[in-house]
Amino acid sequence: MTFIPFNKPYVPIQSYEYIKEAIGRGKISGNGFFTQRCHNFFCDQLKFKKVLLTSSCTDALEMSAILTQISPGDEVIMPSFTFPSTANAFILRGAHIVFADSESTNPNMDASQVASLITEKTKAIVPVHYAGVSCDMDTIMQIARENQLYVVEDAAQAIDSYYKGIPLGTIGHFGAFSFHETKNLSSGEGGMLAINHERYFDRSEHIWEKGTNRSSFFRNEVDKYGWVDIGSSFLPSDIIAALLYAQLEEMDTIQSKRLQIWDRYYSQLKHLEQNGYLRLPSIPDYASNNAHLFYLICSCEKQRQDLILYLKNRGISAIFHYLPLHKSPYYKDKYRGPKLPHSELYADRLLRLPLYYNLELDQVDQIVETICEFFSTKKTIYSASINER
Ligand SMILES: *Cc1c(COP(=O)(O)O)cnc(C)c1O
Numbered sequence: 001m002t003f004i005p006f007n008k009p010y011v012p013i014q015s016y017e018y019i020k021e022a023i024g025r026g027k028i029s030g031n032g033f034f035t036q037r038c039h040n041f042f043c044d045q046l047k048f049k050k051v052l053l054t055s056s057c058t059d060a061l062e063m064s065a066i067l068t069q070i071s072p073g074d075e076v077i078m079p080s081f082t083f084p085s086t087a088n089a090f091i092l093r094g095a096h097i098v099f100a101d102s103e104s105t106n107p108n109m110d111a112s113q114v115a116s117l118i119t120e121k122t123k124a125i126v127p128v129h130y131a132g133v134s135c136d137m138d139t140i141m142q143i144a145r146e147n148q149l150y151v152v153e154d155a156a157q158a159i160d161s162y163y164k165g166i167p168l169g170t171i172g173h174f175g176a177f178s179f180h181e182t183k184n185l186s187s188g189e190g191g192m193l194a195i196n197h198e199r200y201f202d203r204s205e206h207i208w209e210k211g212t213n214r215s216s217f218f219r220n221e222v223d224k225y226g227w228v229d230i231g232s233s234f235l236p237s238d239i240i241a242a243l244l245y246a247q248l249e250e251m252d253t254i255q256s257k258r259l260q261i262w263d264r265y266y267s268q269l270k271h272l273e274q275n276g277y278l279r280l281p282s283i284p285d286y287a288s289n290n291a292h293l294f295y296l297i298c299s300c301e302k303q304r305q306d307l308i309l310y311l312k313n314r315g316i317s318a319i320f321h322y323l324p325l326h327k328s329p330y331y332k333d334k335y336r337g338p339k340l341p342h343s344e345l346y347a348d349r350l351l352r353l354p355l356y357y358n359l360e361l362d363q364v365d366q367i368v369e370t371i372c373e374f375f376s377t378k379k380t381i382y383s384a385s386i387n388e389r
Pocket residue numbers: 055056057058059082083085086128154156157177178179180189190191
């Protein structure tokens with residue numbers, strides 16, 4: 001039996017050359033040659049206004065919490081069904097987090113609820129594009145405009161994904177991306193902040209480089225550099241940027257393989273959805289699919305647990321995802337809001353299947369067959385419970 005892991009990092013052969021080149025250039029700290037090449041890739045080819053590579057998406061979120069001038073007592077609205085970094089970045093600045101529920105049709109924040117969560121303390125909305133599928137951005141941006149709020153897109157999973165043709169991460173004031181090993185493009189650890197309005201360009205560079213105006217100095221805009229703002233060391237080494245650049249060059253190849261896998265899962269599992277055994281991802285008309293994740297929504301937590309075990313015993317690693325943040329050990333006693341039933345539903349029933357560049361299509365078929373086999377043997381137990389979703 002060959003084991004199929006949930007994820008396997010893909011390292012393009014060119015990575016080794018680029019790392020060698022980065023070292024050979026004799027400047028391996030941040031903001032070097034490959035960092036610039038990555039920045040140019042996003043600005044020239046993908047039409048981002050300004051980006052800064054960071055050591056993680058967590059860092060990019062922390063930068064955006066500084067840029068939005070979050071101060072103690074400010075409220076920040078975000079989904080409960082997300083990774084702790086989305087919230088932590090703002091908690092570190094003293095914010096109180098107001099959690100929104102997910103939509104019934106997909107795990108994204110329900111934009112129609114956001115207006116009712118706004119108070120005079122609200123400072124920002126942080127939509128998370130779960131699985132790389134866009135939130136309802138027109139609604140969110142309109143609420144933000146009406147109430148003069150910042151929008152920070154947690155686009156960790158959303159590289160090469162679009163809302164009505166516009167790249168995710170470029171719609172709000174700021175967009176935070178991840179290049180962690182588990183994401184579509186990866187430099188091991190890594191991230192990026194997209195800065196979408198010119199008025200934040202200078203300050204974002206200062207915060208990025210330890211509160212100094214070092215970037216302006218190296219562009220010969222000032223004759224000496226110094227401490228001008230708060231900040232931290234958010235920039236990655238140029239070796240990390242070299243790794244990332246090799247991925248960017250192969251973005252189209254990586255993405256088309258991931259989509260091929262995604263489509264194969266979808267078309268071959270569709271009949272299980274039609275027969276009421278589970279739900280497959282649903283992608284709104286305004287959103288594109290970047291094939292970040294392929295997930296199933298089981299009919300109950302018990303079914304998911306049994307399916308995980310069934311797959312595991314046959315060498316396939318499938319895993320659940322977030323525990324809702326409003327029920328997390330760190331936050332449950334601080335949470336003052338209502339029940340968030342959809343967030344809890346996804347926490348209990350969502351199951352992610354293996355999806356990575358080097359996953360072979362016959363392995364996808366093998367996974368699909370195993371899932372179908374599970375449902376054909378368990379038919380009587382679960383078919384009755386599916387409609388209580
Ligand atoms: C992966 C992820 C993060 C964290 O990214 P890092 O690069 O590991 O810091 C944050 N938010 C979401 C939604 C993620 O999926």
